Amino acid sequence: xxxxxxxxxxxxxxxxxxxxxxxxxxxxxxxxxxxxxxxxxxxxxxxxxxxxxxxxxxxxxxxxxxxxxxxxxxxxxxxxxxxxxxxxxxxxxxxxxxxxxxxxxxxxxxxxxxxxxxxxxxxxxxxxxxxxxxxxxxxxxxxxxxxxxxxxxxxxxxxxxxxxxxxxxxxxxxxxxxxxxxxxxxxxxxxxxxxxxxxxxxxxxxxxxxxxxxxxxxxxxxxxxxxxxxxxxxxxxxxxxxxxxxxxxxxxxxxxxxxxxxxxxxxxxxxxxxxxxxxxxxxxxxxxxxxxxxxxxxxxxxxxxxxxxxxxxxxxxxxxxxxxxxxxxxxxxxxxxxxxxxxxxxxxxxxxxxxxx
Amino acid sequence: xxxxxxxxxxxxxxxxxxxxxxxxxxxxxxxxxxxxxxxxxxxxxxxxxxxxxxxxxxxxxxxxxxxxxxxxxxxxxxxxxxxxxxxxxxxxxxxxxxxxxxxxxxxxxxxxxxxxxxxxxxxxxxxxxxxxxxxxxxxxxxxxxxxxxxxxxxxxxxxxxxxxxxxxxxxxxxxxxxxxxxxxxxxxxxxxxxxxxxxxxxxxxxxxxxxxxxxxxxxxxxxxxxxxxxxxxxxxxxxxxxxxxxxxxxxxxxxxxxxxxxxxxxxxxxxxxxxxxxxxxxxxxxxxxxxxxxxxxxxxxxxxxxxxxxxxxxxxxxxxxxxxxxxxxxxxxxxxxxxxxxxxxxxxxxxxxxxxx
Numbered sequence: 230x231x232x233x234x235x236x237x238x239x240x241x242x243x244x245x246x247x248x249x250x251x252x253x254x255x256x257x258x259x260x261x262x263x264x265x266x267x268x269x270x271x272x273x274x275x276x277x278x279x280x281x282x283x284x285x286x287x288x289x290x291x292x293x294x295x296x297x298x299x300x301x302x303x304x305x306x307x308x309x310x311x312x313x314x315x316x317x318x319x320x321x322x323x324x325x326x327x328x329x330x331x332x333x334x335x336x337x338x339x340x341x342x343x344x345x346x347x348x349x350x351x352x353x354x355x356x357x358x359x360x361x362x363x364x365x366x367x368x369x370x371x372x373x374x375x376x377x378x379x380x381x382x383x384x385x386x387x388x389x390x391x392x393x394x395x396x397x398x399x400x401x402x403x404x405x406x407x408x409x410x411x412x413x414x415x416x417x418x419x420x421x422x423x424x425x426x427x428x429x430x431x432x433x434x435x436x437x438x439x440x441x442x443x444x445x446x447x448x449x450x451x452x453x454x455x456x457x458x459x460x461x462x463x464x465x466x467x468x469x470x471x472x473x474x475x476x477x478x479x480x481x482x483x484x485x486x487x488x489x490x491x492x493x494x495x496x497x498x499x500x501x502x503x504x505x506x507x508x509x510x511x512x513x514x515x516x517x518x519x520x521x522x523x524x525x526x527x528x529x530x531x532x533x534x535x536x537x538x539x540x541x542x543x544x545x546x547x548x549x550x551x552x553x554x555x556x557x558x559x560x561x562x563x564x565x566x567x568x569x570x571x572x573x574x575x576x577x578x579x580x581x582x583x584x585x586x
Numbered sequence: 587x588x589x590x591x592x593x594x595x596x597x598x599x600x601x602x603x604x605x606x607x608x609x610x611x612x613x614x615x616x617x618x619x620x621x622x623x624x625x626x627x628x629x630x631x632x633x634x635x636x637x638x639x640x641x642x643x644x645x646x647x648x649x650x651x652x653x654x655x656x657x658x659x660x661x662x663x664x665x666x667x668x669x670x671x672x673x674x675x676x677x678x679x680x681x682x683x684x685x686x687x688x689x690x691x692x693x694x695x696x697x698x699x700x701x702x703x704x705x706x707x708x709x710x711x712x713x714x715x716x717x718x719x720x721x722x723x724x725x726x727x728x729x730x731x732x733x734x735x736x737x738x739x740x741x742x743x744x745x746x747x748x749x750x751x752x753x754x755x756x757x758x759x760x761x762x763x764x765x766x767x768x769x770x771x772x773x774x775x776x777x778x779x780x781x782x783x784x785x786x787x788x789x790x791x792x793x794x795x796x797x798x799x800x801x802x803x804x805x806x807x808x809x810x811x812x813x814x815x816x817x818x819x820x821x822x823x824x825x826x827x828x829x830x831x832x833x834x835x836x837x838x839x840x841x842x843x844x845x846x847x848x849x850x851x852x853x854x855x856x857x858x859x860x861x862x863x864x865x866x867x868x869x870x871x872x873x874x875x876x877x878x879x880x881x882x883x884x885x886x887x888x889x890x891x892x893x894x895x896x897x898x899x900x901x902x903x904x905x906x907x908x909x910x911x912x913x914x915x916x917x918x919x920x921x922x923x924x925x926x927x928x929x930x931x932x933x934x935x936x937x938x939x940x941x942x943x
Contacts, residue, residue: 389877395878439855441909442855443857477855498799519751519801521755529755530755
């Protein structure tokens with residue numbers, strides 16, 4: 230691999246600089262992405278075509294010196310493959326035609342065979358790997374069992390996830406049944422991505438932060454842990470690291486770090502220095518610039534990037550990222566400035582350390 | 587006062603049981619509230635009429651053995667009094683006709699005289715106190731300087747608060763100017779409520795949790811601290827305690843507890859036992875049942891309430907509440923079961939302690 234900085238940072242090995250990639254880096258802030266999407270006709274058509282998915286996955290790498298590619302896909306491909314009918318209404322988030330509301334539907338839920346109904350994703354992984362030709366590693370991903378369940382029960386995004394929470398409190402047995410199926414499905418799905426060529430995997434627990442302290446352990450972390458335990462750990466002679474991200478999970482970093490993952494993804498509310506103090510050297514940490522900092526003028530954005538780098542310090546095991554996905558309105562030149570600052574400043578930080586040593 | 591359990595708990599004095607009140611306890615889950623609102627014609631007409639506000643403030647006390655009344659009002663009365671034009675579109679959250687987008691508008695912003703443009707609120711406080719006739723204490727409240735600024739700049743609620751965050755990163759001087767005016771305005775407003783008869787006050791920092799670690803201190807807590815420092819501490823020979831609530835503020839409990847407030851309000855994601863361990867006996871703690879637990883069958887709801895009570899333990903200084911406002915769809919009988927369980931179980935907990943001592 231030409232640039233394996235990301236994999237070395239995830240393994241907490243020394244690197245010359247802090248690697249950077251951005252959640253949702255292939256996305257609507259890029260004019261070339263919008264052009265491809267227009268050609269594809271819709272987001273789903275884009276995500277379901279290996280050729281288009283490959284095209285947009287590589288677009289940000291052409292513009293910016295990013296240290297990873299991330300598979301272009303949707304976090305809800307798994308429940309869609311279970312037959313829930315994923316769709317996007319105009320200008321809205323994802324929805325399911327057949328959300329899980331009755332016991333019979335939940336009892337008959339089954340983990341899909343990825344080689345069958347999720348083959349388009351695996352084809353995309355293979356095609357992206359070919360197109361990358363070893364430039365940078367490819368990250369595969371899935372929604373967490375809990376986050377998938379949120380949409381599967383609620384049927385759409387929500388402020389309060391009332392349908393989901395009602396099931397959680399009134400019929401926890403049903404929610405556990407969904408989560409068991411999801412854990413198996415996500416494990417199979419991520420392993421299939423690894424087999425197809427993904428060199429690291431990330432579990433997005435976007436909605437785990439909506440749970441209570443006790444609920445997070447019982448309904449989210451327990452199942453992410455099960456997924457992580459079931460992951461293939463090695464491929465092509467190299468460890469395949471896993472990253473666990475919980476938005477709003479700042480209270481639970483120690484538990485996340487003990488889940489078996491190689492790295493914990495942090496949202497922007499968490500202080501890097503205290504996160505590092507809390508988890509020690511057990512895991513790598515990924516994050517955590519506020520995506521809104523990309524709306525600042527370049528000098529302030531660069532200062533914010535340095536603040537994040539300083540907080541994490543120069544010990545091995547930091548991957549720079551945003552604390553959440555990049556906003557569609559983000560100016561492209563801000564991303565260029567950010568990537569440049571992270572590369573330049575983190576290189577200096579590390580050189581200073583080596584000089585002192 | 588017939589029942590001053592809340593005030594004693596906020597002062598960390600021993601009480602026979604854990605007092606309970608519920609954020610948004612006068613609200614749409616009550617049929618009698620909906621009837622009054624229908625008579626008033628709109629939410630704003632309801633909130634602006636001292637007679638209606640008094641009527642709905644007292645409604646939950648007629649049904650449930652709650653230990654406090656909270657002024658029925660809106661968190662955005664202050665910016666409305668500044669001339670931003672608060673309105674509610676059908677089925678939507680609050681909006682401002684004239685959000686703060688240009689420097690001139692921000693420079694000319696001024697703290698309103700509460701006796702003038704917020705007189706209807708003060709009249710309501712006086713009328714509610716009269717109607718309560720000393721049954722339970724009356725809590726006054728305001729949005730925090732930062733949370734007011736969120737709506738003032740954004741113009742409405744938001745998922746990502748992009749306009750607000752853009753100002754924060756691009757023109758922090760302008761945001762600081764708004765926050766300074768807000769801090770003065772909120773201080774004056776809460777002091778006027780205290781003068782009119784509020785016996786405790788609460789600052790709702792609903793959106794502080796959207797900030798980064800550094801941003802929370804700089805843009806939210808610094809200004810809430812300023813408000814708390816300026817509050818009248820004593821009225822009618824008794825301390826007027828202040829409660830600071832930040833949704834999503836679990837990472838910053840120590841800082842909130844050091845703000846000068848008497849109590850910290852917790853959302854449902856925080857574990858009561860660790861919160862108590864982190865802040866010690868410096869402040870009382872208020873919270874923090876997940877509002878969605880009210881959708882559970884009674885036995886499970888009661889078990890969840892006991893779990894919250896057990897987590898906080900039986901040391902003085904816990905006020906039971908939800909971690910966020912009660913949902914409009916909440917079954918009324920759930921609220922009755924919750925209030926009963928908190929009263930009964932916390933009384934037992936304390937009696938057990940006294941027997942052991």
